[in-house]
Amino acid sequence: MTRAKLLQRLESEKNWDLLVIGGGATGLGVAVEGASRGYRTLLLERDDFGSGTSSRSTKLIHGGVRYLQQGNISLVLEALHERGVLIRNAPHLVHNLSFVVPLYDWWEGPFYGIGLKLYDMLAGKLGLGPSQLLSRDETLQRIPTVEPSGLRGGVVYHDGQFDDARLAVALARTCADLDGVPLNRFEVSGLLKSGGLIRGVAAIDRESGREYEIEARVVVNATGPFCDALRQLDEPGAHPIIAPSQGVHLVLPQDFLPGASAIMVPHTDDGRVLFAVPWHDRVIVGTTDTPVDRIKAEPRPLAQEVEFLLEHAGRYLSRDPGTADILSVFAGLRPLVKGGDAANTAALSRDHTLLVSAGGLLTITGGKWTTYRKMAEDTVTSAARLAGLEERPSRTAELPIHGWLPEPDAAGEWSMYGTDGAGLGELCAERPELRGLLHPRLPYRLAEVVWGVRHEWARSLEDLLSRRTRALILDARAAKEAAPAVAALMAQELGRDEQWQAEEVAAFNAVADGYLP
Numbered sequence: 001m002t003r004a005k006l007l008q009r010l011e012s013e014k015n016w017d018l019l020v021i022g023g024g025a026t027g028l029g030v031a032v033e034g035a036s037r038g039y040r041t042l043l044l045e046r047d048d049f050g051s052g053t054s055s056r057s058t059k060l061i062h063g064g065v066r067y068l069q070q071g072n073i074s075l076v077l078e079a080l081h082e083r084g085v086l087i088r089n090a091p092h093l094v095h096n097l098s099f100v101v102p103l104y105d106w107w108e109g110p111f112y113g114i115g116l117k118l119y120d121m122l123a124g125k126l127g128l129g130p131s132q133l134l135s136r137d138e139t140l141q142r143i144p145t146v147e148p149s150g151l152r153g154g155v156v157y158h159d160g161q162f163d164d165a166r167l168a169v170a171l172a173r174t175c176a177d178l179d180g181v182p183l184n185r186f187e188v189s190g191l192l193k194s195g196g197l198i199r200g201v202a203a204i205d206r207e208s209g210r211e212y213e214i215e216a217r218v219v220v221n222a223t224g225p226f227c228d229a230l231r232q233l234d235e236p237g238a239h240p241i242i243a244p245s246q247g248v249h250l251v252l253p254q255d256f257l258p259g260a261s262a263i264m265v266p267h268t269d270d271g272r273v274l275f276a277v278p279w280h281d282r283v284i285v286g287t288t289d290t291p292v293d294r295i296k297a298e299p300r301p302l303a304q305e306v307e308f309l310l311e312h313a314g315r316y317l318s319r320d321p322g323t324a325d326i327l328s329v330f331a332g333l334r335p336l337v338k339g340g341d342a343a344n345t346a347a348l349s350r351d352h353t354l355l356v357s358a359g360g361l362l363t364i365t366g367g368k369w370t371t372y373r374k375m376a377e378d379t380v381t382s383a384a385r386l387a388g389l390e391e392r393p394s395r396t397a398e399l400p401i402h403g404w405l406p407e408p409d410a411a412g413e414w415s416m417y418g419t420d421g422a423g424l425g426e427l428c429a430e431r432p433e434l435r436g437l438l439h440p441r442l443p444y445r446l447a448e449v450v451w452g453v454r455h456e457w458a459r460s461l462e463d464l465l466s467r468r469t470r471a472l473i474l475d476a477r478a479a480k481e482a483a484p485a486v487a488a489l490m491a492q493e494l495g496r497d498e499q500w501q502a503e504e505v506a507a508f509n510a511v512a513d514g515y516l517p
Helices: 003-012 025-036 065-069 073-089 108-126 136-142 164-177 224-234 303-316 369-387 408-430 446-455 461-468 476-494 498-513
Strands: 015-021 041-044 094-103 132-134 153-162 181-183 186-194 197-205 211-221 245-253 262-265 274-279 282-286 328-334 352-356 362-366
Touching: 003 181, 015 025, 015 197, 015 369, 025 041, 025 164, 025 362, 025 369, 041 164, 041 186, 065 073, 065 108, 073 094, 073 108, 073 153, 073 369, 094 108, 094 136, 094 274, 108 153, 132 136, 136 153, 153 164, 164 181, 164 461, 186 211, 186 224, 211 224, 211 369, 224 328, 224 362, 245 303, 262 303, 274 303, 282 303, 352 369, 362 369, 408 446, 446 461, 446 476, 461 476, 461 498, 476 498
Parallel strands: 015 041, 015 211, 041 181, 094 262, 211 362
Antiparallel strands: 094 153, 132 153, 186 197, 197 211, 245 282, 245 328, 262 274, 274 282, 352 362
16 A cells, blocks of 8 residues: 555544554554554654664564573563564564574583573473583584684574564554554654543644644554653653663674574673674674663764674674674664663663553553564553443454465565565566666665565655665665665656755765764
């Protein structure tokens, strides 16, 4: 469904059951949950689906080994269950990945071995494979570039890996498949009230500049790190509940970790778990946990965060990476809910929090990608009660996500698109030139540009190079070099002129410069 048709739906519906503000993991999950229950559901996203923290994760769907160390068994249980549900519902986007914990001290084998057996046990029948102790030789076979000096062996366990921005787009399409209306480039500028109670929102279509007043029976604030700003729009002076934390990741060439397994370091100098993860023929190293005072739409990595990751990666890799090896570096803000010690964000809970204001604004925040569906289920159940909607059971635990294929490899090179892969294949057959690569150092084809504009609501060059493809994350310099040709192809699809192309390239380059070390 095109954006124009979604706008027609917006204009024809006079009163929505559920209006969701925010198009990240949480908001998209809430919209899918609401639409799947048959509620008239509208989602408004100021920028693009997944454009904030939700496209800047460690790319893992996991139970959380660190939460097990903290003793938060209930969160681990919930996350492991949701991990299994998501792999079942989106096999084209989520898959099993083996992780190795390298062991350098005699006590680490029994300590981590027992802990990961407990992790297996908590996963139950939704487990992805048993953990086991590895000899030194077995560890080197799985991770040939691990630091060999002092290595005693390892422990292998299993978790999930995914492409976060692709999942966000798939959820937006699932919402539309269910008769919901997801709109990007739509900014909420105010809340409408009657008798002190929220009855809807004032919003602006950022493309046309047209202003709307939209009525809804319940409004959900799912704006992640920005949720306090919306809460204060509802209740001036509302006490902030978010303690934002910045997480930074480095992207390195594949030869730093050429195998099929990831490395997990259970404890770094700042108390976080560190991962080195193979992803799209690159290696992602992360993450940091740095408390920040300002919440920005485009957070920038700090020099000390980059140094921290390079130093820790060097401890566990036989070849120490340097600044010149970094292909891209990206930062995201976690919407952590304040605890007793907000200064130590690594210790704050990743549980989600639901709040209802006196005016009826329902805020959902906290949590993580892995548990997005359960967060959405809890939110919509609460929203229905708040608005007096007909009670309907959740369906999403068994709901396939758009593109679902039981055997994703059947889609060949388009496996991540699932059932949409056939459409991409047809597009290439009609226009063979679209089989060309965006850039020699990137795995994406020109057909994905056309598909992203026509079917996935890509409206800007950044949408295409950062989220419909992951070019910006995989190689920021290559993405900048590809930008003019991609802008020209997008302009053909969108009916834009050369001035638009020049402005888009300039805007994208300004963003991409922040991904270079």
